[in-house]
Amino acid sequence: MGVLRIVDLEIDCIVGILPHERKIEQQILFSAEIETDFALVSHQDGKVTGGLDYAQYAVYVKNAVRKGRYYLLEELLDELGQSSLKDYNMIQKLTLNVKKPSAISHCETVEAELSFP
Numbered sequence: 328m329g330v331l332r333i334v335d336l337e338i339d340c341i342v343g344i345l346p347h348e349r350k351i352e353q354q355i356l357f358s359a360e361i362e363t364d365f366a367l368v369s370h371q372d373g374k375v376t377g378g379l380d381y382a383q384y385a386v387y388v389k390n391a392v393r394k395g396r397y398y399l400l401e402e403l404l405d406e407l408g409q410s411s412l413k414d415y416n417m418i419q420k421l422t423l424n425v426k427k428p429s430a431i432s433h434c435e436t437v438e439a440e441l442s443f444p
Contacts, residue, residue: 328419329365331381334358335426338389341396342403342427353429355400356436357388362420379417387414400425404441412443420444 335356342348342355361379368378391410397403404423412418422442430437 328362331361331363331379332359333361333381333385333388336385336388338392340393342392342398342400343430344398349396353427355392356426356428357392358424358426359384359388360422360424361418363417364419367417377417379415384411384415387411400427400437400439401441404439408441408443 335358338355338357339352340355341350341352343353361381361384363379365378369376388407388411391407392403395403395406397406404425408421408423411421411423420443422440424438424440426436426438428436
């Protein structure tokens with residue numbers, strides 16, 4: 328078993344409940360801790376098989392978040408976690424974290440985290 332981490336992937340998206348948050352994209356920082364079986368990963372002829380393509384997963388995350396236009400960070404994490412487990416069967420355990428730096432003035436960030444078995 329091994330762990331892959333994606334840390335602070337920048338995504339511009341619509342997220343929030345306030346009227347201005349529904350109109351103007353804000354930057355969020357997305358992180359994932361992905362447990363998977365490294366013993367299943369192999370490399371042959373320039374291709375990786377049996378493992379998670381983390382670059383492709385980052386694109387998957389960006390597309391899902393931008394398409395979702397979420398009201399709540401918690402909602403974003405729950406839907407993304409459920410779809411990730413469904414679409415990536417090599418993920419055995421997943422922890423997602425999202426930071427919203429512009430949520431509160433005079434505050435570095437607001438963040439939410441959710442784990443999936």
